[in-house]
Amino acid sequence: MGTYLFSNYSKKPFEIMSAKGSYVVDNLGKKYLDLTSGIGVCNLGYRNPKLENALIEQSDLIWHMPNLYVSGIQEEVGQKLSYKQKYLAFFCNSGTEANEAAIKLVRKYTGKTEIITFNNSFHGRTYASMTATGQSLIHDGFGPLLEGFTYMTYNDPKSIEAITSDTAAVMLELVQGEGGVVPADYKWIQNLSKICKDNGVLLIIDEVQTGIGRTGLTFAFEQYDIEPDIYTVAKGLANGIPAGAMLGKKELGSAFTPGTHGSTFGGNKLAMAVASQVLDILENTSILDQVKEKSNFIFEELKNLDSAKISQIRGLGLMIGIELKKEFPVEKILSDLEGKGILALRAGQNTLRLLPPLTISQEELEEGLGSLKEVLE
Numbered sequence: 001m002g003t004y005l006f007s008n009y010s011k012k013p014f015e016i017m018s019a020k021g022s023y024v025v026d027n028l029g030k031k032y033l034d035l036t037s038g039i040g041v042c043n044l045g046y047r048n049p050k051l052e053n054a055l056i057e058q059s060d061l062i063w064h065m066p067n068l069y070v071s072g073i074q075e076e077v078g079q080k081l082s083y084k085q086k087y088l089a090f091f092c093n094s095g096t097e098a099n100e101a102a103i104k105l106v107r108k109y110t111g112k113t114e115i116i117t118f119n120n121s122f123h124g125r126t127y128a129s130m131t132a133t134g135q136s137l138i139h140d141g142f143g144p145l146l147e148g149f150t151y152m153t154y155n156d157p158k159s160i161e162a163i164t165s166d167t168a169a170v171m172l173e174l175v176q177g178e179g180g181v182v183p184a185d186y187k188w189i190q191n192l193s194k195i196c197k198d199n200g201v202l203l204i205i206d207e208v209q210t211g212i213g214r215t216g217l218t219f220a221f222e223q224y225d226i227e228p229d230i231y232t233v234a235k236g237l238a239n240g241i242p243a244g245a246m247l248g249k250k251e252l253g254s255a256f257t258p259g260t261h262g263s264t265f266g267g268n269k270l271a272m273a274v275a276s277q278v279l280d281i282l283e284n285t286s287i288l289d290q291v292k293e294k295s296n297f298i299f300e301e302l303k304n305l306d307s308a309k310i311s312q313i314r315g316l317g318l319m320i321g322i323e324l325k326k327e328f329p330v331e332k333i334l335s336d337l338e339g340k341g342i343l344a345l346r347a348g349q350n351t352l353r354l355l356p357p358l359t360i361s362q363e364e365l366e367e368g369l370g371s372l373k374e375v376l377e
């Protein structure tokens with residue numbers, strides 16, 4: 001059978017047809033425990049009733065209106081995303097667009113062009129976000145890239161020395177996701193943030209994967225006791241309805257005057273209706289405390305694994321990386337897990353990545369860890 005699709009993704013031969021909670025079901029009726037949340041998107045589980053209701057209620061009213069009219073639902077989500085009410089929001093549809101907006105805001109506001117990012121980072125696939133991404137594999141064949149980007153070594157104290165008053169911004173993930181689940185060192189981030197402040201350099205935190213509760217707080221930057229100038233979110237924001245946002249300190253607002261930037265679909269009412277509920281659930285339930293407890297449980301269990309295949313275990317909250325020794329390719333482990341009805345991900349060179357739903361139950365966690373144990377020991 002031929003295909004009408006570009007082959008830019010390597011795809012599994014089966015199709016997921018339906019889902020509920022932490023489980024998905026394929027076209028042959030096989031059930032899988034999804035430890036990926038659809039790559040960090042469906043963080044509150046599949047078919048979450050509150051979210052489903054919000055979507056259905058909004059779809060009965062209106063789906064789309066352009067950004068030519070005031071939007072109460074955008075204001076609501078903007079306020080809920082605004083850390084300590086110090087930030088303004090720009091809404092878009094994806095992570096790469098949120099980062100694109102951040103880079104545009106920085107250049108427009110500062111009048112400077114130089115942006116520092118880090119090796120093995122991932123910020124997206126459009127030109128500015130792709131250029132910001134510090135991985136040559138993602139750049140190859142797509143040049144010329146944007147000018148003005150410099151890549152430094154993540155977690156390296158020396159890389160901070162590259163920051164000068166000529167730098168417009170420093171951009172980074174607090175846990176490099178695609179790059180292998182690599183958390184930033186607390187002290188390094190503290191120093192980096194201070195040097196940015198001292199030099200009038202804006203700090204952009206890419207929270208596309210770490211944000212919206214994934215690490216046990218709404219934003220990972222709260223774990224590092226910093227206040228970025230700009231942060232971006234997307235993946236988990238509307239639990240599977242496409243949505244992204246760039247949040248910038250209010251004083252940066254003067255750079256985005258009418259006509260400077262925009263998006264047809266950004267702030268779409270269906271997406272905003274769901275995002276508003278997602279943020280309510282994070283704020284008004286004990287889910288974030290549970291994320292911390294589940295995280296402690298998982299890392300404790302993983303530490304006790306008696307496996308010659310593991311070289312390092314890393315992560316934060318429910319963002320978990322198990323780096324495997326070279327002799328044990330992650331692809332094989334993933335297909336073994338798949339055989340046992342468990343979906344997981346790869347990251348970096350040879351790291352098994354788990355992004356379970358934040359709503360996963362204790363029994364489901366034990367099921368997942370049990371299979372992991374069988375495959376890794």
Ligand SMILES: *Cc1c(COP(=O)(O)O)cnc(C)c1O
Nearest residue numbers: 094095096122123124177208209
């Ligand atoms: C996934 C991801 C992106 C890109 O998001 P898209 O919605 O695929 O454009 C950017 N940054 C980080 C940290 C991500 O994990």
